[in-house]
Amino acid sequence: MLIKRKEFLQIGSLATASMMLPKFLKAFEAPVVNGVPPGNKVVVVIQLSGGNDGLNTVIPVRNDIYYRERPRLGIAKDAAVKLNDETGLHPALTAFRSFYDDGNLGILNSVGYPNPDRSHFRSMDIWHTASASSDYINTGWIGRYLDAQCSGCDKPTQALEVDDVLSLALKGEKSEGLAFRDPRRLYGTSQEKFFKDVSAGHHPEEETVDYLYKTMAETISSADYIFKQSRLHPSSATYPSTQIGQNLKTVASLIFSDINTRVYYLSIGSFDTHVNQQPQQDRLFKELNDGLQAFVQDLKSNGRMDDALIFTFSEFGRRVSQNASGGTDHGTANNMFLISGGLKQKGLINPLPDLSDLSDGDLKYNVDFKSVYATVLNKWLGANDELVLGKKFGYLDFV
Amino acid sequence: MVVTNQLRNQHLLWRSGFGPKAEDLSSLSSISQKELVRKTFKDSAKRPEYIDVAKNAIDGVVKGFADAGKIQNLTKEQKQEIRKQAKEGLKNLNGRWMEEMINGDDQLREKLSLFWHGHFSTRIINVYYQQILLGVIRENALGDFKTLLREVSKSAAMLSFLNNQQNRKQHPNENFAREVMELFTLGRGNYTENDIREGARAFTGWGFNVSGEFVFRDQWHDSGEKNFLGKRGNLNGDDVLDILLENKKTAQFITRKLYRYFVNEQVDEQRVLALSEKFYSSGYNIKALMETIFAADWFFDQKNIGNQIKSPVELIVGIRRMLPMELKNPDIQLLLQRVLGQILFYPPNVAGWPGGRNWIDSSTLMFRLRVPQLMVGGDEFNVKPKDDDDQQMGMMEMSEMKKEKGKMAAMNKMMAQNAGATIAWDVYLQNFAQVEKTNMIDTLTKTVLQRDGVDKNLLLNYADISGRDNLVKSVTLALMSTPEYQLC
Numbered sequence: 001m002l003i004k005r006k007e008f009l010q011i012g013s014l015a016t017a018s019m020m021l022p023k024f025l026k027a028f029e030a031p032v033v034n035g036v037p038p039g040n041k042v043v044v045v046i047q048l049s050g051g052n053d054g055l056n057t058v059i060p061v062r063n064d065i066y067y068r069e070r071p072r073l074g075i076a077k078d079a080a081v082k083l084n085d086e087t088g089l090h091p092a093l094t095a096f097r098s099f100y101d102d103g104n105l106g107i108l109n110s111v112g113y114p115n116p117d118r119s120h121f122r123s124m125d126i127w128h129t130a131s132a133s134s135d136y137i138n139t140g141w142i143g144r145y146l147d148a149q150c151s152g153c154d155k156p157t158q159a160l161e162v163d164d165v166l167s168l169a170l171k172g173e174k175s176e177g178l179a180f181r182d183p184r185r186l187y188g189t190s191q192e193k194f195f196k197d198v199s200a201g202h203h204p205e206e207e208t209v210d211y212l213y214k215t216m217a218e219t220i221s222s223a224d225y226i227f228k229q230s231r232l233h234p235s236s237a238t239y240p241s242t243q244i245g246q247n248l249k250t251v252a253s254l255i256f257s258d259i260n261t262r263v264y265y266l267s268i269g270s271f272d273t274h275v276n277q278q279p280q281q282d283r284l285f286k287e288l289n290d291g292l293q294a295f296v297q298d299l300k301s302n303g304r305m306d307d308a309l310i311f312t313f314s315e316f317g318r319r320v321s322q323n324a325s326g327g328t329d330h331g332t333a334n335n336m337f338l339i340s341g342g343l344k345q346k347g348l349i350n351p352l353p354d355l356s357d358l359s360d361g362d363l364k365y366n367v368d369f370k371s372v373y374a375t376v377l378n379k380w381l382g383a384n385d386e387l388v389l390g391k392k393f394g395y396l397d398f399v
Numbered sequence: 400m401v402v403t404n405q406l407r408n409q410h411l412l413w414r415s416g417f418g419p420k421a422e423d424l425s426s427l428s429s430i431s432q433k434e435l436v437r438k439t440f441k442d443s444a445k446r447p448e449y450i451d452v453a454k455n456a457i458d459g460v461v462k463g464f465a466d467a468g469k470i471q472n473l474t475k476e477q478k479q480e481i482r483k484q485a486k487e488g489l490k491n492l493n494g495r496w497m498e499e500m501i502n503g504d505d506q507l508r509e510k511l512s513l514f515w516h517g518h519f520s521t522r523i524i525n526v527y528y529q530q531i532l533l534g535v536i537r538e539n540a541l542g543d544f545k546t547l548l549r550e551v552s553k554s555a556a557m558l559s560f561l562n563n564q565q566n567r568k569q570h571p572n573e574n575f576a577r578e579v580m581e582l583f584t585l586g587r588g589n590y591t592e593n594d595i596r597e598g599a600r601a602f603t604g605w606g607f608n609v610s611g612e613f614v615f616r617d618q619w620h621d622s623g624e625k626n627f628l629g630k631r632g633n634l635n636g637d638d639v640l641d642i643l644l645e646n647k648k649t650a651q652f653i654t655r656k657l658y659r660y661f662v663n664e665q666v667d668e669q670r671v672l673a674l675s676e677k678f679y680s681s682g683y684n685i686k687a688l689m690e691t692i693f694a695a696d697w698f699f700d701q702k703n704i705g706n707q708i709k710s711p712v713e714l715i716v717g718i719r720r721m722l723p724m725e726l727k728n729p730d731i732q733l734l735l736q737r738v739l740g741q742i743l744f745y746p747p748n749v750a751g752w753p754g755g756r757n758w759i760d761s762s763t764l765m766f767r768l769r770v771p772q773l774m775v776g777g778d779e780f781n782v783k784p785k786d787d788d789d790q791q792m793g794m795m796e797m798s799e800m801k802k803e804k805g806k807m808a809a810m811n812k813m814m815a816q817n818a819g820a821t822i823a824w825d826v827y828l829q830n831f832a833q834v835e836k837t838n839m840i841d842t843l844t845k846t847v848l849q850r851d852g853v854d855k856n857l858l859l860n861y862a863d864i865s866g867r868d869n870l871v872k873s874v875t876l877a878l879m880s881t882p883e884y885q886l887c
Contacts, residue, residue, distance in 0.1 A: 269786055
């Protein structure tokens with residue numbers, strides 16, 4: 001058999017590339033059998049960027065203070081999606097009512113942290129790093145989870161962010177999550193072949209340059225791996241064409257595959273509604289609602305609803321009183337949604353915030369978000385939360 | 400890589416500044432190291448020109464209200480105008496300073512200023528205050544640290560960012576006192592919580608007026624006795640700074656950080672201790688410390704060459720120095736800064752950019768490798784940076800957001816259409832006019848990279864061999880698209 005020179009060169013370079021790969025990457029080339037089979041737990045984190053207004057999300061529909069402080073912005077009892085006599089949801093969150101009815105929705109109220117910071121960046125940093133508000137840490141809680149779980153890991157794809165840029169939350173000391181918008185082009189570029197060749201041609205050398213090459217090799221092989229996995233059992237369900245809808249579809253396809261990913265990370269925003277809040281929150285919640293409706297339905301049809309825990313968070317809530325521009329300003333404590341078939345506590349897990357007991361016009365927190373992380377890490381992911389968070393935080397009982 | 404005179408000179412230029420300029424390349428193998436060190440200091444000796452982008456103080460006055468928390472008293476139109484001005488102003492300040500880094504002869508001054516910009520990190524929207532602080536930093540970058548610390552501590556930008564305007568006798572705010580010790584002078588572990596409380600009392604009454612001038616407000620100052628780091632007395636803010644500067648831990652902390660920035664992330668503790676003793680006894684003379692470092696043989700040791708990860712700003716400026724270019728739209732630099740994680744005047748927090756390996760993750764690394772081709776239009780810009788609600792300052796309305804999105808789409812389109820930059824290749828090319836073609840890849844590698852690079856045959860595979868100029872151009876861009884180029 002004649003092999004054309006060009007083909008020979010291609011085969012040749014592939015063979016070389018494979019020989020050059022470190023051992024932990026070679027595992028990609030073997031048939032994958034050790035992914036996350038049904039029964040294994042995954043977490044889907046949805047970040048509501050910009051500071052979502054929690055009081056217009058989970059609405060105290062019988063609270064006079066709420067309506068007094070928000071004469072223009074308050075959502076009327078009849079307009080809200082009813083959960084019980086005291087509580088309604090934002091009108092756009094219709095699907096959340098069915099999650100609630102099915103026992104798949106949990107709501108944690110008054111989540112926050114001591115000495116809250118009202119800067120977006122700083123407060124988001126605090127949520128990402130799980131630090132105290134006086135500490136500055138350069139690693140994120142999911143990144144440190146990777147550090148703890150992945151030493152000697154053969155695949156660096158345990159935490160994935162559907163975005164072009166990696167969030168601090170996914171950066172660890174030694175390991176880092178991967179960010180990609182579209183698995184087909186994790187490093188999407190016309191220079192793909194050049195980069196592959198450069199990566200394959202590296203010989204171990206000095207520490208820093210090796211570190212760069214290791215990151216490069218991991219990125220390239222993870223891109224191929226993620227792409228192949230995403231095509232193994234692609235979701236056939238219909239999702240909205242919004243960004244969050246399509247991102248959730250990508251996540252669903254990966255959950256149905258054999259990939260070893262335990263944490264998925266997505267963001268939607270901006271919820272920073274200082275001005276003219278109502279239409280903006282409305283639009284974003286509709287996108288979130290429709291995306292999650294399709295996602296939950298998809299997980300259910302594929303028998304994976306019990307394995308996935310979705311939770312939402314925002315860097316802070318907003319002030320109780322509306323401002324003069326039809327919006328709300330930066331606040332403190334906020335609520336979180338938990339969505340899963342595996343919840344042990346359902347519905348309203350703790351009481352709605354007490355609007356008569358404010359701190360300088362802001363809600364007081366009574367659940368530290370680090371307790372939520374500790375619970376997810378320990379009880380859902382089976383990780384050593386103390387190692388990851390640097391401290392013991394009390395567990396909650398929602399899983 | 401053999402440590403040649405050329406490599407050493409390039410090392411000096413990359414560390415004391417932002418790398419060699421196109422027109423200087425040919426002289427680097429012949430000029431003596433000593434001569435180049437001398438030139439480096441001479442070029443930064445002059446007092447820098449003040450960068451002024453805020454049209455006048457009135458802008459600052461209006462913006463001062465925004466920072467003072469009185470924003471809710473303004474009308475919607477006023478707020479919009481303020482936001483627009485501040486954002487535009489910070490963009491201009493960023494661009495103007497980048498120009499200085501790229502074209503200024505005072506490379507050491509700008510490089511040190513970038514260091515201090517991260518050390519004395521502030522994140523406020525008031526462009527006028529930011530501009531004043533940048534002036535203080537650039538003016539004192541090579542001066543003495545005592546003056547620098549004092550002037551920064553009395554700047555409106557820092558006092559505003561660390562809430563000292565709210566630090567009053569009746570209700571002290573400890574933010575400023577804490578960070579002065581933790582981040583600016585002693586470093587962690589060298590003071591107690593009690594020192595923070597007592598220090599905060601000493602700083603009560605330190606504030607600023609709307610024009611950005613330091614103001615001491617006697618009626619808010621706590622004039623009682625304080626006990627700060629073992630010293631008792633009716634201490635004021637200046638006394639506290641003096642006590643911090645008398646403490647050798649401050650000299651050690653600053654020297655260690657400078658060593659990590661200019662020499663090696665892996666610190667030689669003995670060496671840093673010796674350097675810090677000299678720094679301390681010189682009265683914190685920054686220039687003298689830098690002279691000691693650049694005159695030392697160990698600075699040019701192989702293990703200190705080509706192993707520092709360039710910050711995004713160093714990467715962008717370095718490319719633009721070696722390849723003189725005109726950007727059709729300077730906003731591209733801001734976009735690159737955003738995607739790569741270092742926007743000037745928007746540090747992540749008061750601790751500044753962590754640097755080193757923190758610059759690198761899968762996304763930023765692959766994007767860094769694409770920067771040269773993106774700049775010349777050989778690759779498609781298809782990356783969206785994350786939103787920044789602080790920058791957009793929460794006042795972006797939907798119509799505004801659509802406009803922003805439109806702008807982004809337009810920029811992507813522009814980047815995609817071969818219109819990123821026009822490179823003045825001639826200046827660069829003439830350095831290689833005499834080089835034998837067979838030596839070309841070797842010569843280019845040694846010019847562009849600070850360490851042994853990618854295999855020669857691989858480069859040849861991707862080279863445009865249709866003529867000498869195209870060979871030089873294509874191999875240069877390829878070399879700049881490698882992991883090795885991320886290092887200096």
